Amino acid sequence: MLADIDTWVLDLDNTLYPAGSALAEQLTHGILSTLAQYYATDLAGARRIQSELVAAHGTSLRGAMVTGTIDPQDFLGFERRIDYSVIAPDPAMVAALAALPGRRYVYTNGSAYHAEQVLERLGLTDRIDGVFDILAGELIPKPYAESLDAFLDRFGVDPVRAAMFDDLEVNLALPHERGMTTVWVSAGTPYELLAERRWRTTDLPGFVRANI
Template sequence: MLCHPAPPHRPGLADVDTWILDLDDTLYPPANGLAEQMKAKIREYLSEYFGTDDAGARRIQAELIAAHGTTLRGLMTTEGLDAHDVLAFEHRLDYSVLRPDARLVDAIAALPGRKFVFTNGSAYHAEQALPRLGLGEHFDGVFDILAGQLIPKPYPESYRRFVEQFSIDPARAAFFDDLAVNLTVPEQLGMATVLVGGEAAPGTAQYQVLAPRRWRVWDLPAFLLSLGG
């Protein structure tokens, strides 16, 4: 893998005019704890529904995710639960932990073309999070788990629905996510992909070029700002 200190936009992203970004642990860092809040609330729901303790809830959650991609889809499929009932935990999250990152706001505002959030959460979750991140006015659309008909990333059907709904040209799109597994289908569709997050080794660049049109990025705002050269 090659480390590069220069702006990464030549080649690979020069022709991109559609920017697709995951929300949780991508547009905000894991350190603020919101994603952990979500996991804890889901486990609380499982504990109450199945009458088990936290260890049992973790086991059930792992089984549901392994078999169905997300806890929500697993509960819908195996228990026939209503999606809105399960997602009600989002209304009890403390979104005040989110703070704007001025560099990220400026960087996303400066991106040319359309910008979308693609999340396995709900539109409500995105509507609460984005304004608190200073990004409420900077996206052209949100594609959530309900728009995906409860089929989440990384299942191909979810991406196909997204591409069709927003008339995306994959060759002119870049997909950002904190999970490598969620980037496999975008790569297969012909999108540029950017794996976001984690800790860079001391003294290394803020991003790595993994392959043509594939990047590993530790500082998302710096990477996006560098696209302007």
């Protein structure tokens, strides 16, 4: 079914580990705390600002860069205070990625540092051939075309021979238009064909086992 795929593109947060995890809570708190300090507001005000920044610019970081003068490294500094031990090794995910033929990349709107910490905790470091983060994309996030083009160019990916997994459907629309097979990892039915070369699953390892 996916025999023509030789490149696997994997989102990180809420895709390689479950949504609603303790790590996700720390990320949210870190972003809101950073925004609260930068914009001199409380957490409620930071949440409103975050919603506005994400809606207009794709991520809080890019929004803060476009509308202000925050240094990206300062913004991402909260990641150094995250307790990554809340993420446990995932043997099922390790086995699933090991079964994927060809190259495997993480494509994330987070930082490479964050990705490296998560991959190490999951036991996936040796299963990934490269990480493309928000800094590699010059702060332009998914789902913008500039980000996708930079990712494809960086690793020489042929979209027609690639499959992309992401928990946000909006991030998969453009890759699908470019010819990629897409898998939306979200709550819902365990295994669903939405359209030609468009899938939805609640279980990434299970999807891989069923299709590889």
